[in-house]
Amino acid sequence: MNENAPATPPRPLRLSTVILPHRRWHEGARETWLRAEELGFHTAYTYDHLSWRVPFRDGPWFGAVPTLTAAATATERIRLGTLVTSPNFRHPVTLAKELLTLDDISGGRITLGIGAGGTGFDASALAHSGQEPWTPRERADRFAEFVPLLDRLLTEDTVSYDGTFYSAGGDVGAQNIPGCVQRPRLPFAVAATGPRGLKLAARHGQAWVTTGDPKLYETGTPEESIQAIRGQVAKLASACEAIGRDADEPDKVLLTGFTPDRTRPLASVDAFVDFAGRHRELGFTELVLHWPIPDTAFAADQKTFEAIATEALSQLD
Numbered sequence: 001m002n003e004n005a006p007a008t009p010p011r012p013l014r015l016s017t018v019i020l021p022h023r024r025w026h027e028g029a030r031e032t033w034l035r036a037e038e039l040g041f042h043t044a045y046t047y048d049h050l051s052w053r054v055p056f057r058d059g060p061w062f063g064a065v066p067t068l069t070a071a072a073t074a075t076e077r078i079r080l081g082t083l084v085t086s087p088n089f090r091h092p093v094t095l096a097k098e099l100l101t102l103d104d105i106s107g108g109r110i111t112l113g114i115g116a117g118g119t120g121f122d123a124s125a126l127a128h129s130g131q132e133p134w135t136p137r138e139r140a141d142r143f144a145e146f147v148p149l150l151d152r153l154l155t156e157d158t159v160s161y162d163g164t165f166y167s168a169g170g171d172v173g174a175q176n177i178p179g180c181v182q183r184p185r186l187p188f189a190v191a192a193t194g195p196r197g198l199k200l201a202a203r204h205g206q207a208w209v210t211t212g213d214p215k216l217y218e219t220g221t222p223e224e225s226i227q228a229i230r231g232q233v234a235k236l237a238s239a240c241e242a243i244g245r246d247a248d249e250p251d252k253v254l255l256t257g258f259t260p261d262r263t264r265p266l267a268s269v270d271a272f273v274d275f276a277g278r279h280r281e282l283g284f285t286e287l288v289l290h291w292p293i294p295d296t297a298f299a300a301d302q303k304t305f306e307a308i309a310t311e312a313l314s315q316l317d
Helices: 029-038 064-074 092-106 136-155 195-204 222-242 269-280 302-311
Strands: 014-018 043-046 079-085 110-114 188-191 207-210 251-255 286-290
Touching (some): 029 043, 029 064, 043 064, 043 286, 064 079, 064 092, 079 092, 079 188, 092 136, 110 136, 136 188, 136 195, 188 195, 222 251, 222 269, 269 302
Parallel strands (some): 014 043, 014 286, 043 079, 079 110, 110 188, 207 251, 251 286
């Protein structure tokens, strides 16, 4: 594929947020999810980890599925989801049951962000003493089996499966009746940058998620980041074309906060409009902003953040 080919006209851009699950529900968390809906965000996501990096590692951190269940009962319109779930501590059979229940409670407002997972606490919390975390190849192997099985579990009433890493149903089959409110199932947003993950995104994803190129996080430039992300988009397109899928069909989601210019987009509405416009030209259809958390890497002025949520998209038209 020619990376320098003229781009197709950009699709409308959606703005979403991710709310980290570090606050008690009745001590500010509930109000944050309600405010996200009031501000008009398309989706409010949360991380699906057992704990996360400093400064959150040694403080409160709540489960994604119960948090989303509470958010589903508190809100009415905003979509909800994980960004992202991984096989590190999940099994497709139990996850499928939780997801179809969430989809039912929310009235069909759930999106599953899903990725191969990484190192850290999630990768070792369920391990035996002395057991090494999975290597990148082992995580990719599990992910390649996890996603298609989860797809089946959420679209078929009864599934029997016996794979290398996962099994489902035994002799009677794993049942997931009545299935999702969203048909044929709730959407997958597949986080991937490598060739195997991009193939899964092309085949199973209603959306694809990236954070950019992690190698550029510390020392890269914004222009280098744009070029790297352009390359990722091109590789996704090639993966789609290889299976006969329109490369423009999957939504393209950028989880912001991990590119070299990570703090600039939230400095002002104008700065965000510039950032959003450059990424929309690459084909992105959704940008996800971290809800501001003081004294962390996600610190930002709350008033500016809310002005971006309510004013920025209209300036891209």
